[in-house]
Amino acid sequence: MTKAAEKLYISQPSVSMAISDIEREYDVSLFDRMGGKLSLTPTGRIMLTHAERVLCAEHSLDSFLREESANVCVRIGVTVTIGSTIFSSILAEMKKEMPHVNYHVMVANTRIIEKQLMNADIDIALVEGEIDNASLEVTPVINDKLVLICSTKHPFSAKGSLELSDLADVPLILREEGSGAREYFERVMREAGIPFTVRWSSYSHSAIIDAVEHDLGVGVVSGMLARKYSGGGRLHICDISGVELDRSFKLVYKKSKFITNILMRFTQICGNTKYFNMAPEQL
Numbered sequence: 001m002t003k004a005a006e007k008l009y010i011s012q013p014s015v016s017m018a019i020s021d022i023e024r025e026y027d028v029s030l031f032d033r034m035g036g037k038l039s040l041t042p043t044g045r046i047m048l049t050h051a052e053r054v055l056c057a058e059h060s061l062d063s064f065l066r067e068e069s070a071n072v073c074v075r076i077g078v079t080v081t082i083g084s085t086i087f088s089s090i091l092a093e094m095k096k097e098m099p100h101v102n103y104h105v106m107v108a109n110t111r112i113i114e115k116q117l118m119n120a121d122i123d124i125a126l127v128e129g130e131i132d133n134a135s136l137e138v139t140p141v142i143n144d145k146l147v148l149i150c151s152t153k154h155p156f157s158a159k160g161s162l163e164l165s166d167l168a169d170v171p172l173i174l175r176e177e178g179s180g181a182r183e184y185f186e187r188v189m190r191e192a193g194i195p196f197t198v199r200w201s202s203y204s205h206s207a208i209i210d211a212v213e214h215d216l217g218v219g220v221v222s223g224m225l226a227r228k229y230s231g232g233g234r235l236h237i238c239d240i241s242g243v244e245l246d247r248s249f250k251l252v253y254k255k256s257k258f259i260t261n262i263l264m265r266f267t268q269i270c271g272n273t274k275y276f277n278m279a280p281e282q283l
Contacts, residue, residue, distance in 0.1 A: 001038070053256065059120045060258030073102040074262055077116050077125035079180055082249055083107040084205050085224040086142070087126065093269050101262055109203075111178040117254060124253040124263055126270060128222070129180025137255045140248035141271040146185055147223045147245075148238040149230075151215035157236035164192055164243045171199040171217035173208050184247055185220045192243065209235070 001019075005012040023030055030044035040048065066072050078087050083105070091103060106113070106122055110129025116122045117136060131138045148167075150156045156166075167189070175182045182201070189196045199217050202208050209229050212219045226237045251267055253259070259267075 056120065056254060056256045060256070063123065063260055064258055071102070072100070072262065073104055074124075074266070075104045075106070075122040076266070077106045077108065077113040077122040077127070079110055079113060079127045079129065080107055080175070080203065080205065081128050081181060081222045081225050082126050085222065085228055090126075090266075090269055094266060097265065098262060109176065109178040110180040110183075113252070117252060120254070123257070124251065124266065126249055127180060127252055128247070128249050129178075129183055131250065131252055135255060136252050137257075139251045139267070139271070141251050141267075142249035143246070144249055145223045145246045146181060146220050146240070147226050148218055148220055148240055149209075149212050149226050149235050150218040150238065151213055152233060152236050153215045154218065154236070156218060156238055159238055161239040161241045164189070164240055165194055167196060167218075167220075167240075168194050169197050171197055173200040173202075173211045173217040173219045174198050175205075175208070175221075176201050176203050180247075181220070181222060185245075188243060188245065205229075 001015045002012050005015045008015070019030060022028075028043050029041050030047060031038045032041055076091075087105070091105070094101070094103070106116060108116070110127045110131070113122070113125045113127050114131060114133060114136070117125055118133070126141075128144070148156065148162060156162060174185070177183075186196070200208070200211050202211075205221070205225060208219050208221065211217060213234050220240075223237075226235070229235060230237055251270055253263070257263075
């Protein structure tokens with residue numbers, strides 16, 4: 001109740017009164033009130049579903065009307081790897097075709113982006129992690145694969161490729177929990193039954209690259225990201241053979257979302273740009 005009041009800029013008693021009015025008007029119970037705590041009743045959960053649909057419809061109407069105006073703003077969520085590599089090129093293409101459109105970009109990991117989509121805080125997203133939410137439309141659009149990076153001082157730097165088993169208990173420097181790259185790699189390691197040790201985790205690619213350069217461990221990152229930082233001979237890129245590490249970046253939006261012409265063009269640029277859709281062996 002308190003959080004709802006803060007978001008609506010009204011008092012907490014006003015929210016409680018509104019809930020009580022609904023329960024009294026329709027002779028239903030939306031919340032179980034026990035021991036000072038609230039939990040949704042079965043009726044409350046169904047009403048929540050209907051309320052979310054109403055709010056989504058309202059937001060879609062708002063998006064449509066804003067697009068018809070001269071002050072349209074598209075809110076896009078991107079995960080950190082995508083934001084660090086290809087997204088600026090995608091957005092530059094959008095700006096070239098639609099210079100009147102404003103963009104608000106939020107960069108976070110896949111789990112946070114998923115919550116932002118469900119809360120209608122963003123319109124569409126480009127993510128690297130897995131999305132299993134049945135309310136979201138997920139379309140793979142860009143090929144990528146994970147590779148190993150290490151310092152030129154590391155023993156792995158003498159190899160062009162490694163087996164997954166070579167990484168058993170090797171100190172790893174990975175993204176934070178909730179990152180698509182980390183979730184994907186850890187799942188592969190667990191399925192292969194290979195023990196692994198994460199010594200360093202970070203939201204920042206720069207911090208990961210710096211730690212790898214100083215030979216504090218090895219990293220497993222996007223092939224696109226590895227290529228970006230491999231100049232100057234400070235890093236060695238190693239393929240991991242004998243295991244499927246190919247993956248895709250995915251467009252995600254709510255299934256109930258009204259897809260405007262601007263959002264449609266965004267999806268087309270992401271899906272049809274040959275530069276981004278390289279075959280895994282080219283990464």
